[in-house]
Amino acid sequence: MRPAAVPTVPPPDGLGGSGVLYELKLDGFRCVAFARGDRPPYLQSRSGRDLSGEFPPIAAAVARLPAGLVLDAELVAWRNGRFAFEQLLRTRQARAADDTALGLIAFDVLALPGRDVRRLPLADRRRLLLGALADVPPPIQPVMATTDRTEALTWMEQLADTGVEGLVCKAAGSAYRPRRAGQVWVKYRRSETVDATVKAVVGTAARPRAVVLELDDDRVLLSTPQLAPVQARQVAEAVEGRLGEPVRDPDHGSIRPLTALLRAEVTVTGRPPTATFVRLRGD
Known part of the structure; x- marks a missing residue:
């Protein structure tokens, strides 16, 4: 689901x-974990790929669960006091060198040994999940x-x-x-509203489709989704006489850089981060 x-x-x-x-909501790899008794465990990604070979500590922990237990979960990495999604993209050797901890945070149970429980209400499945993991140590834990x-x-x-x-x-x-x-x-x-500098516009000066933004931590992002008509008119009026010649940007295609400072308010959400234009700042 x-x-x-x-x-x-x-x-x-x-x-x-x-x-x-x-x-x-945790930042990791969605994973359905199958405990299969005498057979190796299976950590199924969204695409159906087995992640067991990439995450041996998690596979070993799932192998110790009762045969027939199936968990829907998030496979996460933890480093320096916070979840570290980028560590999941590295090799297991690189994670080990960086002292990265792995976890499997279960939020649903789909089957108990000999019993498919998917048709039960979620409230009942939650009680079964907590019971199934009551004596199971980390790295497997139920979600808060x-x-x-x-x-x-x-x-x-x-x-x-x-x-x-x-x-x-x-x-x-x-x-x-x-x-x-x-x-x-x-x-x-969860999103955060922050100030940013408008670095360029995408589209024509009279009808910009989007803006390229630089956040105060030096991240450069394309505003998404496309500017609303009212926003586009506001940006067009503000950038009049402030645009340089079109250039080709390797990330954003053809853009028109600004030649003067222009500040905007944006919301930043998710991973990888995306910025959504809110309004130009009056100051």
């Missing part, structure tokens, strides 16, 4: 009236989850510095239906 993105965290009755389970929206929002803010991305919110009465999450599973991604 893949949650749909939403701009706000739903209320407790907002996903069908059966209640909502709020889970921390609550039915209290205020508590979930507090967690999200308190743990933001560790790299927690946001919340996944799920109808407590929902069955597990692969690829059919619809609006019973949704994800809210």
Whole structure:
């Protein structure tokens, strides 16, 4: 099941009236873990690839689980006090050299030994998940989850510095239906509003489609999605007489660099980070 993105965290009755389970959204690889007894464990990626060879400590931990247990989880890396997604993209030798810890954070159970539980309500599956992992040590752990929206929002803010991305919110009465999450599973991604410098525009001076932004930490991002008509008019008026000749940028294609300082307010979200233009700053 893949949650749909939403701009706000739903209320407790907002996903069908059966209640909502709020889970921390972590930055990692989605993974369905199959414990298979005498056979090697299988860590299935979204594309169906087996990740076991790339993450031996996780594979070894799953191998110790009861045969027939199937977990839906996030495979994460932890380094220097925060989640480190980029470490998952490195070789296992490089991770070991950097003292990177790996974890498998389970948020659902799909099967117990000899029993498919996907049709049960999520609230029941959560109880089964906690029972199945009650005596299981790290690196396998259940995700932090609550039915209290205020508590979930507090967690999200308190743990933001560790790299927690946001919340996944799920109808407590929902069955597990692969690829059919619809609006019973949704994800809210925490964003930050920051100031940025407009470095260039994409499109014509009279009708810019987007802007290239430099954040104060030197990240350069293309604003997305396309500027709304009102925003495009605002930018066109502000850049009149401030544009240089078109140049070819290796990342953004044909752009018109600005020849004078222009500041904007943007929201930055996700990984890799994307910037969404909000407005030009009056100062």
